[in-house]
Amino acid sequence: MTKKRIAIDMDDVMAAAGKKILHTYNTIIGTNFKDHHFQGKAYYDVLKEEHYHVVREEIFKPGFFRTLEVMPDAVEVIKKLHERFDIFIVSAATEFPNSLKEKIEWLEEHFPFISWKNIVLCGDKSIISADYLIDDHEKNLSTFKGKTLMFDAIHNQKIEGYQRFKSWREIDTFFDGE
Amino acid sequence: MTKKRIAIDMDDVMAAAGKKILHTYNTIIGTNFKDHHFQGKAYYDVLKEEHYHVVREEIFKPGFFRTLEVMPDAVEVIKKLHERFDIFIVSAATEFPNSLKEKIEWLEEHFPFISWKNIVLCGDKSIISADYLIDDHEKNLSTFKGKTLMFDAIHNQKIEGYQRFKSWREIDTFFDGE
Numbered sequence: 001m002t003k004k005r006i007a008i009d010m011d012d013v014m015a016a017a018g019k020k021i022l023h024t025y026n027t028i029i030g031t032n033f034k035d036h037h038f039q040g041k042a043y044y045d046v047l048k049e050e051h052y053h054v055v056r057e058e059i060f061k062p063g064f065f066r067t068l069e070v071m072p073d074a075v076e077v078i079k080k081l082h083e084r085f086d087i088f089i090v091s092a093a094t095e096f097p098n099s100l101k102e103k104i105e106w107l108e109e110h111f112p113f114i115s116w117k118n119i120v121l122c123g124d125k126s127i128i129s130a131d132y133l134i135d136d137h138e139k140n141l142s143t144f145k146g147k148t149l150m151f152d153a154i155h156n157q158k159i160e161g162y163q164r165f166k167s168w169r170e171i172d173t174f175f176d177g178e
Numbered sequence: 179m180t181k182k183r184i185a186i187d188m189d190d191v192m193a194a195a196g197k198k199i200l201h202t203y204n205t206i207i208g209t210n211f212k213d214h215h216f217q218g219k220a221y222y223d224v225l226k227e228e229h230y231h232v233v234r235e236e237i238f239k240p241g242f243f244r245t246l247e248v249m250p251d252a253v254e255v256i257k258k259l260h261e262r263f264d265i266f267i268v269s270a271a272t273e274f275p276n277s278l279k280e281k282i283e284w285l286e287e288h289f290p291f292i293s294w295k296n297i298v299l300c301g302d303k304s305i306i307s308a309d310y311l312i313d314d315h316e317k318n319l320s321t322f323k324g325k326t327l328m329f330d331a332i333h334n335q336k337i338e339g340y341q342r343f344k345s346w347r348e349i350d351t352f353f354d355g356e
Contacts, residue, residue, distance in 0.1 A: 100278035117301030129307035
């Protein structure tokens with residue numbers, strides 16, 4: 001029997017991107033923003049436009065994505081899911097050309113069991129066909145035709161209508177029933 | 179009405195990769211291979227294993243993909259199709275991490291009307307969902323659920339069962355009827 005496919009987003013699902021962006025803000029701009037300042041908001045809703053551009057420039061620089069922390073329990077749970085499902089990593093990354101190679105290297109370091117064949121670096125994720133999508137952005141979940149799992153994030157607190165998962169442990173439990 | 183989607187492969191469909199690989203062979207190994215030596219064969223069927231590895235190393239080096247020639251009429255025809263269809267560029271590129279940024283830059287140079295949102299760099303293309311796929315490899319066409327267009331290439335001469343297109347002009351004519 002063919003294995004079912006799970007497409008998994010990288011930033012803020014596998015890799016702690018938001019945490020580093022927040023740290024970058026505070027370091028560069030000299031602010032002391034905490035997570036709760038961004039609750040239910042995109043980063044640019046909180047920052048002044050001139051600051052947004054400074055931070056955005058930082059994200060475009062080489063190295064930004066290569067050193068992101070792995071989200072808690074992501075390695076263990078994805079490794080377990082990998083035994084029963086076809087795992088595809090699907091990252092909206094083509095906006096950041098410097099991130100592309102770094103994302104592959106990051107995956108090779110932390111998720112060496114994921115083949116290059118199962119990595120997708122794209123922009124608009126509506127072109128992806130799979131049975132499940134784990135993602136923190138509504139724009140990606142809303143066009144997906146399979147089952148959607150919203151990974152809880154500061155910015156998506158106000159989004160309703162999706163099954164929400166606060167941790168990889170919760171995702172593990174969900175797939176035990178699939 | 180939503181536009182129909184065309185997924186288009188890069189190497190040997192938009193970009194003359196095979197031509198450069200052949201040139202690389204002949205330059206490095208001191209051979210004088212012509213196109214017809216590779217008819218209906220993958221490159222590694224023709225070369226000795228030790229040569230295959232030398233050439234493969236060359237393809238992995240930075241710069242290889244950045245300078246590929248554009249296939250004849252590709253710009254004009256894709257620009258025209260772009261008006262009536264959603265164009266997605268889908269390249270099996272994650273095997274070659276150095277190629278990723280180069281492929282984005284190459285597209286920006288030659289196809290500036292293609293947004294980063296519509297670029298997909300992946301491995302296994304069976305995860306792609308679109309209405310049409312233009313590709314030179316049977317492995318990509320065989321798992322595709324929409325209409326398939328096989329772009330004629332030296333290596334695919336023996337493959338049957340797909341509508342074959344020898345040029346971008348022929349593809350242009352096909353889509354005039356869609």
